[in-house]
Every structure is written in C-alpha cells, then in structure tokens.
Amino acid sequence: MSTQYLKVTSKNVLLPSGDPQPATITVDRTSGKIVSIDLCYLGEDAGKHQPNIEVIDAGEKHVLPGLVDTHVHLNEPGRTDWEGFWTGTRAAVSGGITTVVDMPLNSIPPTTTVENLEIKRKVAKGQCWTDIAFWGGVIPGNQKDLKPLISCGVKGFKCFMIESGVEEFPCVSERDLLDHMKEIEVRESNQLSLPELTRRLSMSQLSSRPHHSADPTLYETYLASRPEDMEVNAIQLITRLQENTHRSASALGAIRAAKEKGLKLTVETCFHYLSLSANSIPNGQPEFKCCPPIRNESNRDQLWKALLDGDIDCVVSDHSPCVVELKKVEEGDLMGAWGGINSLGLGLSLLWTEGRKPDRGATLSQIVDWMSKRTAEHAGLDAVKGSLAVGLDGDFVVSKEQMHFKNKLSAYEGLVLRGVVQQTFLRGHLVYDRSRGGFDGLTPTGKLL
Structure with a gap:
C-alpha cells in the first residue's frame, strides 16, 4: 500500500x-x-x-507542472490502428504531459453527439495514463447537439472550413458557423477551427496552384498547393465570428488586430511550425506533411517572435497519426499522403532545444507557460491543472x-534534442x-x- x-x-x-x-x-x-x-x-x-x-x-x-496538450487525435474507436488511448497517453506521459484534450476526429464515430461522446468515453475508461478531456465536433446540421454536449462536459468545439480528410467529419460553411454560434451564444464554450479556407481563393491564387502533372514527391509542390492566403482568409472570417484559431505567420496581422479590438481569441501554434522549416525539408519524405504546411525559415522566425511577444498564446502537438501505409513513404508521395505529424511526448524537448538558442531566448518558465498554464486555461481546466499550486x-x-506512440514515424527522427x-x-x-x-x-x- x-x-x-x-x-x-x-x-x-x-x-x-x-x-x-x-x-x-x-x-x-x-x-x-x-x-x-x-x-x-x-x-x-x-x-x-x-x-x-x-x-x-x-x-x-x-x-x-504536468503539461496539458489540448490538440491530440487519439482516433479510438474506429481507427485504433492509427493511435489509441493506451498508446497515445503512454507517449504523452513519457514527455511530461499529464492531461490530453482529444479531438473529435478521426475516430469513428466522431464526437458530434452525446451518444458518440459516450461511446468514446466508454472505450477510454481504464486505458488512459493521462487524464483525458474531450472537444466536441461541429459539422453541418448538428446545431441541436451542441448544448447537450456542453452539458456532458466537452470543453469546446472543433470545426473544419476545408475538407477534413475523413468523410464522417464534413466541413462547415460560414452560414453553418453562424447557426452553430447562435445555438451556443449564451454558453461559455470555446469554438476551434482549422484555419484554412478554400472557398475565398481568388482566381490568381487558383491559377498559382500546381498542375496535376507537378511532381508529387517535391515538397514545393505540396507547399504551392496550400497558399498562405488560405490561412489568412480563414482567420479573418474567424475573427469576425469571435472564434479561436492558430498556426502560421501570415495571419499574425489579423490576429493582432482582433486582439487589439478585445475579441476573445486564443491563438495556438504547434511544435513542428516552431522546430522545422521548409528550407530544410527533403523531397520525397511525406512524414513532413501537415496542414497547414510547414513554411520557410522567415515564417518560423516570425512565429517565435509572436510567441515571445504574446500574440500567440500556447503551443500544442496536433498529434495526427495514421498507419504507415497512408503516409506513402515508399512512394514519397506528398500530395497523396495523409497530412499529420507524430510528436506526442516530444514537445517539451523540442521547444527547449529550439527555444534556448541565442536568437530565440525563451526561458524554461515561458515554455512551460505555453505548454501547461495557457493550454489549461484554453480548455477550461485551470482550476485543476496547469500550475504547481496548492489546491x-x-x-x-x-x-x-x-x-511511445503507435506508428513510429516522425519528422523529428534523427534530431538531437536537449x-x-x-x-x-x-x-x-x-x-x-x-x-x-x-x-x-x-x-x-x-x-x-
């Protein structure tokens, strides 16, 4: 005993x-x-x-303090061969994460109804090495499911403004978002989204996209297929709708303007955007593919500055695994591969390795603040998590x-971390x-x- x-x-x-x-x-x-x-x-x-x-x-x-990762795809049930509660949470605690907030996709069923949430909770019970909270999902037509999901404990809602990559979690339109927001406007809840929006691309942006004949093994082919304006357009829409978002440097102007107006906006970025750059990504290695893409070194520098200046609030993994076959490693096909980077459990070492460089100057206190205190606040867990404090x-x-994650394929393999x-x-x-x-x-x- x-x-x-x-x-x-x-x-x-x-x-x-x-x-x-x-x-x-x-x-x-x-x-x-x-x-x-x-x-x-x-x-x-x-x-x-x-x-x-x-x-x-x-x-x-x-x-x-134990770290809080608020952006993790554990995929169970339905795609447990991609990742699951047992393996994903073991990976998390190996890197000092004690609380994970699970995304509503890519499990089957997705967390878009109370019934589906209960299926997921039943499967998770007894398997978790960390504490687990859940985001709910916003898809077309599930407005009436939102309040019941909040009552059952979801910490907020995730939606996509582009196709998510899985058919059971379709993207939403601006009209859908307005309808969903009206449904929950009297409740305290976060609403998240993937900050890319294809519908508002101009003709010039569309013409700049690669042709089908472009070499799918070249990273620049994939990068050209996801222009930065997709992120800027989405964040401008989100700030108009009082939502929360994240990621790349081109959107920083819209983010700063929204914060100056006092809008309720929480901004996150991911380890891969702070640790990697397009300049050094080799061709034919789809393990570096994620959405939005990793961009150039200048973009990374701007993200670090925004993080240190307080324009970006927190850092998460967006651990989005899949089976190795879907990464199309043997073909080197960046265009056809699943987009997501495995990183659960590596974040603290990644940020400390990069952040301690003289041109970054991040302190351990700041890094833990971004990965624990701020993420706990974002998920409404700061009354129990995020700091070493009495109570x-x-x-x-x-x-x-x-x-320790299930499919051991990562863009970070071979790096020396501190x-x-x-x-x-x-x-x-x-x-x-x-x-x-x-x-x-x-x-x-x-x-x-």
Missing part, C-alpha cells in the same frame, strides 16, 4: 511566480491535490520521522527520446519512470475529465 503523502523536493521547482527555485511540494495522494508548498530545499530530510510520507529528492533536477492536482514532471523527462506523476502517483523502462510495474490511473 502506498503512503498517503508524497513530498518532492528540488533546488529547481517551477512555481507560478517565475523562474525555478528551491521548494518542496506535498501531495495528498487520497485527494490527488497539492496541499502545501515550502519555499526551501529539504533534501532527504523532507520526510524525516514521518512514516506516512514518501520523499523524492530531485536535487538539481527540475520539477515542472491543484499534484501533476508534475521530474526532468533532466523515446517514441532535456529528458525522468519521471511523471499524476495526482501524486508515478505513471512514468525512465530509469525502469518507462512503464514497468506501473498502471494507468488517468481520469475522464
């Missing part, structure tokens, strides 16, 4: 007040909550003469490259331990939020 209390003491604890500092955190494992924080490093004496307390002396290692869940990471998660705790219970193979002897304790 485990002890009731867990004390973690370290010379580098990242508290909400700012930079890492000496501190000792006590978690009541019965409630799963942080019950006290002492602003001192106690070492092995933290639990002296207290038999009901387990002590972890992290020494110089950093202790961080919040005792979710934390002891940090000093492995891939920073390794040693242990992950969920409500005071150990759920990942790198020193013993990751999961040996451990069991999933994730809850459905």
